[in-house]
Amino acid sequence: MIILLFSIQLITSSTAFCEEVVVAVHKGTSVISPISRYTLSAIFGMRSTTWTDGTAIKVFVLPDDSHLHSLFCKQILHIFPHQLRTAWDRLVYSGTGQAPIVLGSEQEMQARIASTPGAIGYLPKETFDENITILPVE
Amino acid sequence: MKILPYYLWNSTFPPLVSNFAYCERCRKPMSLSFKKYFFKRFIIYIILFLFSLTTNAFELFDSVQVHGFASQTMFMTSGNNMFGPSIRNPSFAFTELGINGSWSPLPNLRLSMQLLSRRAGDWHDGSPVIDFGLFDYSFEFDGDYRLGVRAGRVRQPYGLYNDTRDVAFTRPSILLPQSIYLEGTRDFTISADGVMIYGESRKPWGNLTLELFGGYARTNDTDTQFSFLYANYNGSLEPNPSFVGRLNYETYDGSLRLALSGAYTSMTYNPSNAPLPQPSKGSISFNPIVLSAQYNTENWTFSSEYQMNYFQRSGLDNPLYATTQGLDFDLFGQSYYFQAAYRFAPKWELMARYDAMYPNSQDISGKTTEFTSLTQSALAQNPFYYIPAYSQYAKTWTVGLRYDISPWMMVRAEYNYVNGTAWLPAEGYLGPDGNQDFSKTVKYWDMFGFLVSLRF
Known part of the structure; x- marks a missing residue:
């Protein structure tokens, strides 16, 4: 299963990775599906703190x-990692927000999303977990 | 009216200028020795080191986060001391240490506080201060809107960089563009005690954020007195209600950011009871507006800001305090910079900037204000009666290179070529070659800087 998760498809005659990533939320999270890209940006930019039912968002x-x-x-976000980092730093070092929780591996990501109510993260497309819902993005 | 250094108005030699470093805040002579400082703050270094080992935010519970940073800078200049005796000598008198914690007991409520130890030249001695300490309550509605309130000691929403100006990782260079983020007014501009209301709208065309703050600025420190009175008198500088606001637009992908910030700040000088030569009770107001723009691509970041400010002093003129010029004035100042950063390889960034500052738009060449015609004997009697034209402007070219050793450790090297001394902090060095004696300053100068920074 895990090997399957990490499997990387090589495009013929190219060394570029062609991997797909999906947005994953804890099963039963109250969120409008599909989620819009700008709402997702606000969530991962740590500027949106609650789901529609009032539970805390755990990024x-x-x-x-x-x-x-x-x-x-x-x-997915159409943003560069350095911009996301800049946005988090601005919150953390000015006391206006918190940073997301950084995990060490994809397995840990899967386990934490599955076990944490209100959790959101991302996983390789092939992942299947009964406690995780894949959230389509429009 | 002209900008004049304080000593033109001082009939007596101010006690500030002495042959040894003197800490005005703690009222005692201060050592510039890095070693002594290091051991004094040893515990803070140990804590930071332990935290940095985790390489990440320190997660105590789900809702508590602890973050911190530590930076050490070395400056060396061809002339004019920058934070310590830096002329042809490496000066290590610029150290920034910070640790902050935040706690969200409820999803909509957050408490956060940051302690900061800052040592810069001879005025900031590294004593820990509460940099910000606030509670923040907000609620979201209709999915796209958020309204909130912050109260306590709150960071001032101003320009692109003021929110995190002590964190080297978030700065584009060792020092922020000085024309707008002046070191001399740092304490005054960084955070203030009061209440802020804010609102945010998220739409497919971008995010709009409005932050409005009302409260009292931190005024009664040596830096602020010096920046607005050009001297450190024995009286006190008390804050009056001040207002700061920022309207920020950002595309949701962060590629474009535009901001308009403005502030109305006011202070009152209260003379001391002692019969000292000093200004009368009077008011000082400083009202800046800044326009900011930033454009991001994968490898490039372009930033530019323009500031205009109105600086007014009134009621300070004292008939019993003989001065060459009056103490009251109205000044209109302008400053701007253009900056580009290029991430040419992973972990590497190259930056270049042109920065210009004119505190008095009526006299951008400084020729009207210039006062250098004293005879040699008069100058020898009091070397502080000297105002060069170049003290009225500063044009700075900067190039810098940043290397991220790891996500939590960064080094930066930088070269500045400066024409003028308008932004040179008076807290440079209080020794015999201190910046406060303008006859010891130079018009054209080079500044080389090297910085090591950690964060977690």
Whole structure:
């Protein structure tokens, strides 16, 4: 299963990675699906703190230099990792917000989203977990 | 009216200018020794080191976060002391340490506080101060809107960089563009005690944020007195209600950011009871407006800001205090910079900037204000009766290189070529070659800087 998660499809005659990343939320999170890109930007920019039912949003990310994080920023959010970092720093060091929780690996990301109510993060497209809902983005 | 250094009005030699470093805040001679400072703050370094080992935010509970930063800068100049005796000598008298914690007991409520130890030249001695300490309550409605209130000691919403100006990781260079983020007025501009209301709208075409603050600025420190009175008199500078606001527009992908910030600030000088030569009770107001723009691509960031400010002093003239010129004036100042940063390889960034500052738009060449015609014997008697034209402007070229060793450690090297001394902080060095004696300053000068910074 895990090997399947990490499997990388190589495009013929090219060394470029063609991997897909999806937005994942804890099962049963009250969110309008599909989610708009600008709402998602506000969530990962740590400027939106509650879901529509009032539960706290818990944002999980991978380190700035990880491949999946970079892929998520560019493919889904249409933003560059350095801009997201700038936005978080502005909140953290001015007392106006908190940073997302940085996890060490994709497995940890999957486990934390599955076990934390209100959690949101991202995973490789092939991931399946009964406690995780894949959130389409429009 | 002209900008004049304080000593033109001082009939007596101010006690500030002495042959040894003197800390005005703690009223005792101060050591510039890095070693002594280091051991005095040893515990803070240990804590920061332990935290930095975690390389990440320190997560105590789900809702509590602890972050921090530590920066050490070395400056070396060809002339004019910058934070310590830096002329042809490496000066390490610029250290920034900060630690902050935030706690969200409820999703909509957050409490946060930051302690800061800042040592800069001879006026900031590194004593820890509460940099910000606030509660923040906000609520979201219709999915796209957020309204909130912050109260306590709150960061001032001003321009692109004021919110996090002590954190080297968030700065585009070792020092922020001085024309707008003047070191001399740092304490005055960074945070203030009061209440802020804010609102945010999120739409497909971008985010609009409006922040409005009302409260009292931090005025009664040496820096602020010197920046607005050009001297450190024995009386006190009391804040009057001040207002600061910023309207910020940002595309949701962060590629474009535009901001309009403005402030109305006011202070009252209360003379001391002692029969000292000093101004009468009077008011000082400083009202700046700044326009900011930033454009981001994957590898480039372009930033530019323009500031105009109205600086007024009234009621300070004292018939019993003989001065060469009056103490009251109305000044209109302008400043701006253009800046580009290029991330040419992962972990590497190159930056270049042109920065210009004219505190008095009526006299951008400084020729009207210039006062250098004293005879050699008169100058020898009091070397402080000297105002060069170049003290009325500053044009600065900066190039810098940043390397991120890891996400939590960064080094930066920088070169500045400066024409003029308008932004040179008076807290440079109080020794015999201090900046406060303008006859010891030079018009054209180079400044080399090197910085190491950690964060978690």
